Amino acid sequence: MESEYDQKDIVVIDNGTDTIKVGISGEDYPRLIYDNKCGSHSVQNDNDNPNNKPQLLFGQDLKKVIKEKKLNVQLSNPIKDGKIDNVESMKEFWQYILEDGLQISELQQVNLLIIDQVKNTKEYKSKLAEVFFDYLKVQSVLFMNSATLSLFSTGLVSGLSIELGHAVNTVVPIYQGFPIMHALEFSHISGAEITQCLENDLKTYEISLDKFSEEEKQWIIKDIKETMCYIAGDYEMQINSEDNFTEEERSYELPDEQVIHITPKIRYHSSEALFSPAVLNKSGFSLPQMIVNSIQRCDKELRQELVSNMVLGGGTSMFQGLISRLQDDICQIYPGGAMRSEFNFVADFQRKYSAWIGGSMLGSLKTFQSLAINKQEYEENPEGKMSLIHKRTF
Template identity: 30%
Template sequence: MFEKYQVPALFLAKNAVLTSFASGRATSLVVDCGGGSTTVAPVHDGYVLQKAFTTSPIGGEFLTDCLLKSLEHKGISIKPRYAFKRKEVRPGEFQVVDLDCPNTTESYKLYCQRVIVGDIKECVCRAPDTPYDDTSYSNIPMTPYELPDGQTIEIGADRFKIPDVLFNPSLVHTIPGMEGSAEMASSARGLPQMVIDSINKCDVDIRRELFSSILLAGGTASMQQLKERIEKDLLEESPQAARVKVLASGNATERRFSVWIGGSILASLGSFQQMWFSKSEFEEHGASYIQRKCP
């Protein structure tokens, strides 16, 4: 950065610390449900406790893949937006005309399908109140969803099954087409277990405070009923003396961009000017000095 881009100064901050700042807390347990992974990081007085950091490969994109495979298994084909156009025949009535796009790659087609399935997930999926099992959810009412090509599909038990993979990764074994990810899922832990494992790795003195300030962040954290389900599971599994409190911004956009918001708050503080790692310090002490300036 200093040698190639000639920046005068920089500062590196950890995601969990910025999320904590965004909620106005210096100590908290940050549960970041992102696209590619889910991480649990305890923050104490503005520092991440690395020894208690836990991560899982199951994130929003993995859930999207699960839903896509499940829909394909049911014979529902998701047409990418570039593969058709809708022509208005008469007011309010549309005709779908297929378009030929011979030079489109398979990876781009999959990307476009995942964008649509991602929207289905955000619109109709919700975390179940209790652990998912096929018997309890077999008669669940179907929820309609209109695809971009005008086709309306009905989604039933998958609305609850897919989000429950976050809590019980072994459910992946029951989703057709996800056999390749079964080994990864079997080594992953559920969200409540990750939280408890992370807190148990911290000093006894701060465990109570961490239980009472669990922060949800990331795009996947905006899923309906996720906050309530995590709180319910933790109340069952945590020590009796712990007061479990899961906090999440009411605004889905704030949850998704909490790291950026925290960075904005940090950079606007008057004391931030002394925190920069400047070019002159880099020239004097070398690159390793950043470990001291940006812990």
């Protein structure tokens, strides 16, 4: 732990479908990164638990139990598609994050910045507000969308935010800090789908991981994706040629020291789903088309600013070759034609955590206090809670 929690600090939590990123405003990176996983196991004949309520486990505690295989735990994901799916589990998870992870004993002193998907509704946020104020009893909460914060992490307040995460990809223009919602494009062909496709590809090429547990297997496939997969420069040409780019074949060492060979086709096939959903036998717009659609739905005067400030964020934006291919493909489909060099992408090396970093920056500004909803004003006017959420969630 770098420092103790100070009342003036803001706790920044980015609730992702793959991981939950947690830390303190003003710091460069999240201090803690939790898998979006909850383990539940039944406790019987416990005097302290007369209703036999299942015990929930998170973070390191959960990892330990899985590793030791002592308890029979049922795993679930409290966040699905960028939304809290199980509020009961998630409220205990947040409590665990604050008390156990950040070692904060007085939750009444906590100021929170909660980051979630841009398309989550105000009604949804008002349900979360109840959890934070009525259950956790924190001092203040600011709800902020990850698209704006991703852009903000690069120092921009206007531009096109392109967030490629685990369950959701969003493309949305931001003007002076506010998302232009009628120009929002989103797709579920994101990190999770690419991992699933890679798993199928490995099977097709008879690379078996069956000797590993399901948990280990998923970790390995994700690791292969993150360390070896890339976006093809010219997919059609490459996929139709023989695998003669021998220099691009990579060896991957499995945890039991067996070495497997990952051919170029395996390395660029699954990630192509971003450019062609047909790779997954799905329909929908490609990422370049989503970008063009989003820009075209804005006023002409704004388009040049968007094209010059296209900010990439989220883990799935880390694939090598992504920017160059986006420039090529967008150039080809942009109405009226445009030069490749006109499409300027901002891709910070820390973009895997871009939304959290933007939140950390916002939390360290004085404006946080004027934007956040505090417990007192939330409680003083029960009828006005919804209008408070409407006015003060972003």
